[in-house]
Amino acid sequence: MAKKRDHHRSTQSSGHRENQIKSPSRREKQTKSDSASGTIKIIGFFIVSSLIAVVAYWLTQSSPSQHNESYVYQRGLVTTNTNYQDILNENTKVSENISKRHYTHPVLGYITPWNSQGYEMAKRFNSKFTHLSPVWYDLKSQQTSLVLEGRHNADRGWISELKKTGEALILPRFVLEVSPEELLRKKKQRNKAVDLIVTECKEMGYDGVVLESxxxxxxxxxxxxxxxxxxxxxxxxxxxxxxxxISSEKISGQKLQLVYVIGPPSSEKLLAHDFGPKDLETLSEVVDGFSLMTYDFSNPHNPGPNAPLKWIQIILQMLLGASANRAQNIPPKIFLGINFYGNDFSLSRDSGGGAIIGRDYLALLEKHRPVLQWDKNSGEHVFFYTDDKDIKHAVFYPSLKSISLRLEEARSWECGISIWEIGQGLDYFFDLL
Structure with missing residues (x-):
């Protein structure tokens, strides 16, 4: 996915965000961009100005916690006081016992067909996940009928290997590209859509689906x-x-699962199109997990953090703060979104830039040897560099510390997590899972 973050990050292009890392619009940034712009109103103090003139960063040394058995904690790498050399030296190293899970709530990992690294990470760290979602399918209109596209992406050999080596459920992502007017108003079309998806699950032996609509x-x-x-x-x-x-082929007594993709509310006051607490209550009985897209907060026109921690906290409070949701045991069904990609933003008048993945990030560290700074407000690391055209850039990319803080936040709500996407991160990120 060299530069294609597709997934739940936007809404404009097809396939979740298929075109996002592919092109600077990355995941269909239309709706997501609008959403991110709205959310900025919630916490205006996170915005661009703080990026361009980062005035204050607080450096604090983290200490190993209950996860001190992992390699990254043993080495003291989960810290705000990190540097480029440590990242270059340590990013490929993980604990010998890679099968041990440190995050005990559900962990869903997305894999994209344009980034083969994700397939390898899924096999290598299979036991770290409860759910794996390859981004394969689109439901589209074809004249007056519906057609399901994507089986050509399905890798049966890879699925077979995963089933032999781990317990993670395989739930491919299905995106509804059909006009909702056509689909939702006609009972026959709704039935056909459901039948196509369910039949594909049965024929391919999937454990369920991740639905984005x-x-x-x-x-x-x-x-x-x-x-x-x-x-x-x-x-x-x-x-x-x-x-x-339908009963699962893998686990006796278990049924096929549905994970539903939802975006974050766009402001503190829920708008008509926002998926809110009442929607969670309405669907909680039939949905096994909600993949919450808490990333893509910033974009080239409003450069800044990928997913400010305070923004994430506000969203979780909005969705889960109601006592009714707690009573219905909804928090464990929320899979808090964590990005394994970053952004390289141009700070010129024309703005620009976009998504970067692990190998891009390492190349920038190698070339520029920057000083990494910790932004306490957003809970993310950032560094600056000047390119060959004398344009200044700001680079936000996940660090062990930023991921650790988001895992702790999710843990405090007893939530699961969902990662977009596992081929875009660094090896030692998995040591935290």
Whole structure:
């Protein structure tokens, strides 16, 4: 995925964000961009100005916690006071016992067909995950009928290897590219869509699906209509019920699962298209997990952190703060999104830049040997460099410390996590999982 973050990061292009790392629009930045812009209102103090003129950074040494059995904690690498040389020297090293899980709640990892590294990481660290979601399928319209595209992406050999070496469930991602007016208003079309997805699961031996549709429906503007919004929720319920009627081939007594992709609310006051607490309650009985896209906070036009920690905390409070959601045991079904990609933003007047993955980040460290600074407000590391055209850049990329803080936040709510995407990170990130 050299530069393609597709996934739940935008809404404009097809395939979650397929075009995002592929092109600077990365995951369909249309809806996500709008969403990110809205969210900026929640916490204006995170924005660009603090990036361009980073005035204050607080450096504090972290100490090994209950996870001190892992290599990265033993080496004291989970710290705000990191440097480029440590990253270059240590990023490929992990604990000898790579099968030990440190994060005990659900862990979902996304894999994209354009980034083969993700396939390798899924095999190598299989036991770290409870769910693996290869980004393979799109449901589209073909004249008056529906067609499911993507089986050509499915790698049966890879699936077979995973099933032999680990317990992670395989739930490919399905994106609904069909016009919601066509799909949701016609019972026959809804039934056909559900049948196509369920049949694919049975024929391919999947353990369920990850469904992405809400961002698409928001982009079409249909969620402002109460009747259409209700039909949208009913469709997800119908699919969940259909999957739960089928037994898993892997685990006796278990049914096929449905994980539903949701974006973060766009402001403190929920808008019509936002997926909110009531929607969680409505779908909690038929959805096994909600993949929450808590990343893509910034973009080339508003450069800044990838996913400010305070922003994440606000979102979790909005979605899970209600006592009703706690009572219904919804928090464990939230899979908090953690990005394994970063951004290299140009700070010129014209702005620019976009997503980078692990190998890009390491190349920048090797070339520029920068001083990494810790931004306490966002809970992320950043460094600056000047390119060959004398343009200044700001680079935000995950660090062991930033990931560790987000895992602790998720743990405090008893949430799971979802990672976009596992081929974009550094090897030693997995030592935290």
């Amino acid at each position: 809400w961002s698409r429906w928001a982009a079409y503007g249909i969620l402002h209509d109460p009747s259409m919004r209700n039909l949208a929720l009913q469709f997800v319920k119908q699919l969940g019920d259909a999957l739960h009627s």
